[in-house]
Amino acid sequence: MLNVGIIGASGYAGEELIDILLSHPQARINYLAAKIDMSQPITKIFPRFKERTALICNNEIDLKEVCTKCDLVFLALPHTVSMEFAPKLLAAGKKVIDLSADYRLKDVSLYEKFYGVKHKDKARIKEAIYGLPEIYRNRIKPAKLIANPGCYPTVSLLALAPLLAFNLIEPESIIIDAKSGTTGAGRKAALEFFFSEINEDLRAYKVNAHQHMPEINQELSFLAGKKIAVTFVPHLLPVNRGILATIYAKKSNKVPPKIGETSPAKLAGTKSQSHKLLDIYKKFYKDELFVRVKEEKEFPNLKDVRGTNFCDIGIHDDKDKIIVIACIDNLLKGASGQAVQNMNIMYNFPEYTALL
């Protein structure tokens, strides 16, 4: 039985972690902490867990206690707070899955620009493994510190990876028009998130200036083997959870290079490239349980992924452009579900445990 702790248990990501881990047959939550006034049963904060757990959520973090009780710690903390705890936990030999952005960006100057603070643990950034299993599974397995991906990056990267892997689009043409439910903003008191301000509304925000943009650019650049800068416009939806990204890119006219042992030509056989997009996606993700590729002329919608760890992807071939529409539950595949998926990989549990 793996003993885990959750620091930052009172937010939306923390809530989902608790929900998943209470159903996990090989893991046991052994420690909870959050920025709250006083220690209390977690069911005071989330009454929905009553009858499922009697765990206490601590208001102060006793690192010795954490280290005694846990083998693995989830940090579901705001950005800039995780980097205070991660080094100490790692030094004590614990494994850490960090749901914040603190260890995601390899270029510390981008982190400092987009998050507005000095990084306090620069040395460890390059050791952190970006926890997107569909791309980095092999590196996740032995990792000590997982930088769990952001929600927008997760959906964007899964949507674009096959196109970049096979060089099917012009990388500089990528436009990501993303729409997210409000839990993506975290659980906080703010007038702009007052029910009546969000309900019956839709707005774009941080137009081409969102902090997830450099994360998307970094990972797409790794995939493409060259520097990519996307156009990224997030919108705030009047729904609780879910992200849908509608992505536009210009087709490339280059010959797709071989990647590993596979090439798109092989994948797609003799059929014309334009009709073979779906096949390429299906083969690219054929061993990935949590990515579901839709059939032709079918497109994903939020309700089919809500409450699941799936990423659904639909593809439309539009003359000189490719349109990819993808969606996830921002709190699951976009945060806590993916964090547990990473845990399952690290500890050799079946990857889908507690996630189906």
Next chain:
Amino acid sequence: MLNVGIIGASGYAGEELIDILLSHPQARINYLAAKIDMSQPITKIFPRFKERTALICNNEIDLKEVCTKCDLVFLALPHTVSMEFAPKLLAAGKKVIDLSADYRLKDVSLYEKFYGVKHKDKARIKEAIYGLPEIYRNRIKPAKLIANPGCYPTVSLLALAPLLAFNLIEPESIIIDAKSGTTGAGRKAALEFFFSEINEDLRAYKVNAHQHMPEINQELSFLAGKKIAVTFVPHLLPVNRGILATIYAKKSNKVPPKIGETSPAKLAGTKSQSHKLLDIYKKFYKDELFVRVKEEKEFPNLKDVRGTNFCDIGIHDDKDKIIVIACIDNLLKGASGQAVQNMNIMYNFPEYTALL
């Protein structure tokens, strides 16, 4: 042209007052103030008013300026703040319509108990006229200080007035199960009103302890001529605006007394009392434009009153009980619409001006 000012212009009630008064042919908004960081065009706070007004909203209240510019001032302030401004405005000869609760409760001890502060202007409480036109129109006309009714009281009183006027129910049996949209809570940053906390949820709150309960009791007692204490359970709905109250009361078996020149017998002719409820309501409200009585087996719903100053009422005769279902837009008939209705009465404008 009547010159009016609005103090507390940045809240939901203030926003609606601006919206209504910008369309009022006989009134002109001449002053706006709110608790904001710096003076700014009101369109910075409410961009929806762009192209309709260039008014500046002040961050500090210059009473001299208010008094120079305005004949009538609307106080759309939080409870306990109005009573600081009303006395000074009245002393300067201005008329005041106060949308807060500060002058509604005649029994100051109830005010102090339910609002948790000492009252600072007790003397003026008894001069204030409770601004429910359908009941107090004649007193509103010459009034200097209007205590504009609360949203729950408005819908409850209009729903119950005919029954109490004609002594048709046992007053101690009244149960008001009310459901309100979130704007009723005011416009404020609070975790409990975060979109994802309210959306897809319903909850009862302040069960039989809401501050509007003594106001309902006071006014019902006036109507009944004896002390009444209702059971009152408000619920928070995941909608922006609107209140629907479902009200239950036991039928009285007393002979209805004459009221003025009318008696239920006269009203209802020879038909049996139980079948004549609708007729009683229709006659009670026959001169009231803003009260609409539904036909038999029809019941009101929020969307038909949303954005209007109407109160819709449906009645069901249930053996020994009467069920009354009534609804209003909490920001209009329950606040700003009624405030303008009161203004129209005070200044002899047609009562519906800017309200249809």
Next chain:
Amino acid sequence: MLNVGIIGASGYAGEELIDILLSHPQARINYLAAKIDMSQPITKIFPRFKERTALICNNEIDLKEVCTKCDLVFLALPHTVSMEFAPKLLAAGKKVIDLSADYRLKDVSLYEKFYGVKHKDKARIKEAIYGLPEIYRNRIKPAKLIANPGCYPTVSLLALAPLLAFNLIEPESIIIDAKSGTTGAGRKAALEFFFSEINEDLRAYKVNAHQHMPEINQELSFLAGKKIAVTFVPHLLPVNRGILATIYAKKSNKVPPKIGETSPAKLAGTKSQSHKLLDIYKKFYKDELFVRVKEEKEFPNLKDVRGTNFCDIGIHDDKDKIIVIACIDNLLKGASGQAVQNMNIMYNFPEYTALL
């Protein structure tokens, strides 16, 4: 491994049954049918189940196939359709859990009045066991035919059972003001359920005329040992799922009779009756996993039961009245969750299997 079938798999209750049963370690869905144009993978109807099941949903019901493949059949059919299938399945020795109302009402004349059709299987009505485990667990265990309770009755009965069991209220005073999400209406094309007609709206419907009222009356009468007729006003909420019932009743002044070996006096010790309501509820439900009694001044809300099989109950002692507020997920404890709970009881699986 228990083999089960679901007839009526394309509705909301069917969808939830599939979701639960796919996670059930001791049961396997072996047959699906629904009123659809042609047989097709269930994932065509509910794409959310992709990668979880490859089951085909049949468009015609082949009873021989059902009986070969299944030990137990869930009928998630519209009212009046179940009674065509149940007799044949039972005759073939299969067990049946019927989610419709066809076998709930013992008084067939009430069924025929409220559902508007002749009953075709009257003889079997009295054999059917009303599947509310908290009340009828012992009868459910050996049952062949379960009449799975309606959503409004489930929440109402669980809320009122302790009060009636201990004779704490005047039965004729019960008022149930219930609010339900739209999935309660079933999954169907109807203008009145068009998104824009429901969203931002609230309405009462079937005021004291809802078909669940005789079901509530029947079961409350059994509990009270005398004929009860409640006042019941359902409302349609702009949420997908969940029912919250606010229930009002007058306190009884009778001495509570002994029930089994327990009496309220024993339960509540020496404290005054009025303060002991919570204790009575807690003891009444102390062995019931799926009923959670809130602490004093705490009340349940939809989001804490959404997606769960719990019924949350809060109690308020209001002088001469008792107010009980209870809620459930209408599709789980109010339909499919309770159906699986019944199955678990019938087959000696731990009662919570696949339900936590």
Next chain:
Amino acid sequence: MLNVGIIGASGYAGEELIDILLSHPQARINYLAAKIDMSQPITKIFPRFKERTALICNNEIDLKEVCTKCDLVFLALPHTVSMEFAPKLLAAGKKVIDLSADYRLKDVSLYEKFYGVKHKDKARIKEAIYGLPEIYRNRIKPAKLIANPGCYPTVSLLALAPLLAFNLIEPESIIIDAKSGTTGAGRKAALEFFFSEINEDLRAYKVNAHQHMPEINQELSFLAGKKIAVTFVPHLLPVNRGILATIYAKKSNKVPPKIGETSPAKLAGTKSQSHKLLDIYKKFYKDELFVRVKEEKEFPNLKDVRGTNFCDIGIHDDKDKIIVIACIDNLLKGASGQAVQNMNIMYNFPEYTALL
């Protein structure tokens, strides 16, 4: 006083027309008809209009009656139905504002392809004036037959007109990612629009295949003076009303040509083109009351245009791309508001009458 009729009064566009026209001081609704079972007061269909009108809505259209009673007729009918009525009304000397698509597309083959029917009144297509006042005001004034623009085209054209007029973008690069509330689909019984199917969901639909796409292409081509084919992906939002379009286009590097007496150089003075986008928009729309251009880094949102006839536009200069975000109320500026704006122009009423 202008006498107007509305045919198709029972849909969402009809409802809004009634709402606006009841407040119009120079127009009087004199005739209503709709596809309903029997003639009835319009307040039976829309109880919200009670106390505002006693008009009867006819279930059969008596053309003689229409022509006797009305000078102008609004056709708020489904596509393909308008073309049956318009010819007869025009022949009788009446003016017609058609809210359907029947007279919008100049290329009848596109109409027949996208609407799936033969056109029955081809000759009149070229006489119809496309009723977008900001572009075609002079032609609208004397028009007999107005083809009132679709909702998506209205917001898209107003957002793009300045860029095309001044040749600032590469026309073939235009991507329109549009998000619409559900009333855009009309008022109809359909499972896909059942509340629970839309609520908490988001989906793309008719990806690059929506019937409004040829309309957008036609009008953009007129503006650009060359054939344009946009990429157009509409999405269905869980809100009642409003459309927000996020539009992406590549900057042109051509020298902007003179247009009329104005050129962008003149408009923008000596400042660099990229910083002058806002100025260009502001000057392009400086005489247009119903187009509001946001300041730098400000973007429009649905709630600021809901219930109004405004189109709000925000612009972002993104290196080689321009991002334009625009929104309207789909039922007002996108349908009935614009129809009345056209009527006001045709009859020389102040253009904003009944629309502010």
